[in-house]
Amino acid sequence: MSGRWGWLDGLRAVAVLLVVYAHLTRYVFTDLRAVTGEWLHAGPAGVMLFFLVSGYIIPASLEQHGDLRAFWISRALRLYPMYLVAIAAVVLLGGYTTSQPVTAAAGHATMLPFLLDVPLVTPVLWTLSYEMVFYLLVTALFTVRLHRASGPIAVLLAVLAVATAPLAGPRPGLVPLAAVVLMIGLGLVISGRRAASVAGGLLLGGLVVALLAIGQDPAHRWDGLLIVAVMFTGTAIYRADRGQTDWWPAILAITVVAGALLANWIAELHALGAVTPRYVARSVITLLVFGGAFAIGRLCRERRTPRWLSLIGVLSYSIYLIHHVLIQIGHRFLESALPGPVIAGCYLSAVFGLSWLTHRYVETPAQLLGRRARARQDGVSEPTRLKETL
Template identity: 65%
Template sequence: MTAPRLAWLDGLRAVAVLLVVYAHLTRFVFTDLRAVTGEWLHAGPAGVMLFFLVSGYIIPASLERHGDLRAFWRSRVRRLFPLYLAAIAVLAVAHPPADPLATAVGHATMLPFLAGVPLITAVFWTLSFEMAFYLLVTTLFTVRATRSILPPVVLALAGAATTPLVPLRFGEVPVVTAAVLALGLAGAVSGRRWAEVAGGLLLGGLALALLLFNMDPAHAHDGLLIVAVMFTGTVIHRADHGRTSWWRAGAVITVVAGSLLFAWIGELATLHALTPRYIARSVITLLVFGGSFAAGMLLRHRHTPAWLARIGVISYSVYLVHYALIELGRPLLSADVPDPVIAAGYLAAVFGISWLTHRYIEVPGQRLGSARVDPLPLATVGREHRGADR
């Protein structure tokens, strides 16, 4: 179990992953319930954005705790790649990709969604945004600007100003992305000041170039804003630890939330769905993930239910496993069996397998080359492209 001071974060991860699982599972069972709730709440986006907020809150703190980029990136690789590679292997065998080389190179960067490479599983899109955030955080660390509150504001305003993005798309650029990523990381962790700065700037340039000029149409309205949401979590962390004022944090939250709502309403206009109900749905979705995070902070000194914290601890496994089971077991989910039976069987499989993958893949992976497990697991969960949920 996580330390008590982190249990509230695990509780938020649990809420986020349960929202996403609900969004995906109810495409097959309890569809009438989905038809009602879907008119007033986008459960998938609410869960995803909540997870992005948690990541933004804790990941830069992890970098500061490590104190150097090499240790930080080692911890991220140990935390993410073992289960990530295992999931890719299983899904590649079940559904061989059309271009194995491009798929392998693109997914090795953990930026396939932004590198224009077809995803081996749809939910990997969130990992590309997480990686872009890591690259930008690395840039700020190398130029010693980690305490600046400008990144979320600039990204939010840029996202609002360019909504919807109509990018000059590079198309599939996995090899170039991999080469620039490798060169930038080599410089950033080299230990030489000039190389660290050069590498950090290269990584930041890569992230911004992909976000601006190779955004998938599914996130043309909110791609930059997703990263802004993560940086908002970082600003909240700084305010929470006395490194900036709460009024400044409140200003950032207001700008980012307003820009995100502006982008979502702009998307509704593009889809010719600008109705009072759907505008209300956008507002409610924003309030659900923002309010959940605020409630978690307010209640963090109280006891977090053990079952909820435990789901949060295994949330990365739940993220990968739950959608893989949907992709591999669609016929079973569509079988002529009562919905409660299908749902119970599916959830038992998801949480049972997730416990196993966490215990026998995630934890050993975190211990590779380290005497202890990283106590701040990555908060990542996903859904398929926004267009499928709207």
């Protein structure tokens, strides 16, 4: 795939702005939050939109070359540099302490700490654990040539999510085992040998299934499986758009996953004794906001995305990580007696300014390395690659 897809950048911008709004309004414009929060979960709407976009675009990245080694090098160089910068900033500035630094470091190195009972350096990292889960599942399916079954997989996950919710909480002590399994599995899938790749894919798939079943944080015991189902729904839409499958698997996935989300969100409200017309309406509106945003973006994909919105989308990964790092290390400023607009203006200026710098000097160089690695990999002889006709 060449070039940027502007409409996806626009959707990333909408997603990150929703998340920033959700976190910033805990400190300023709290009256506005009190009103909107009764009718919309802005944070969940934003991250679910991120997940839909990831589901749409990530399989395309893998299948363009059919090369697992290039895919993982590209993903590592896309995510880890900024991920490590954010972690280092919080740790060095005193925003994170732990009595088990080795376990915490190993858990974060896997990018699966949220499912391994490891306290997060910064709370927003929880979404990256599910991103990693999705990459591992896509890899596993690719090795056994089931990657085009995105629609049925989304439906299966949605049905399991409703049948098994709430899922079990995280089990302590899994970090060493998970780290070893992850390293072995990835080593096998990028080896270039068919049998080893299949074995590695099955190993990674088994790890993911186990973590999803027994590693859910209390915050996502009701929708942990559904987050992954949302990503596979995005993939099903991509395949239908590209003519790889009929539209009925995507339509079925959209319908079943949306229904499962509402069912589990309302079941969670029931468990909390909070089933009221307003909160049920909030669940419906949250679903409509992120689903509707994606639908509108897709319908307008032939139109030019506004430049400012596209720029925010390009910076969205840095913005997503930096905005909460600044909250952690600068919460005293956010809680100061200065007028709300002044606080918000200074905070947002810092977020966007630092995000531009980190994108320019951290993300972009790492992405260039990834492109070069992929270009070199494209020149590798056919027997050393896991290749298939797409």
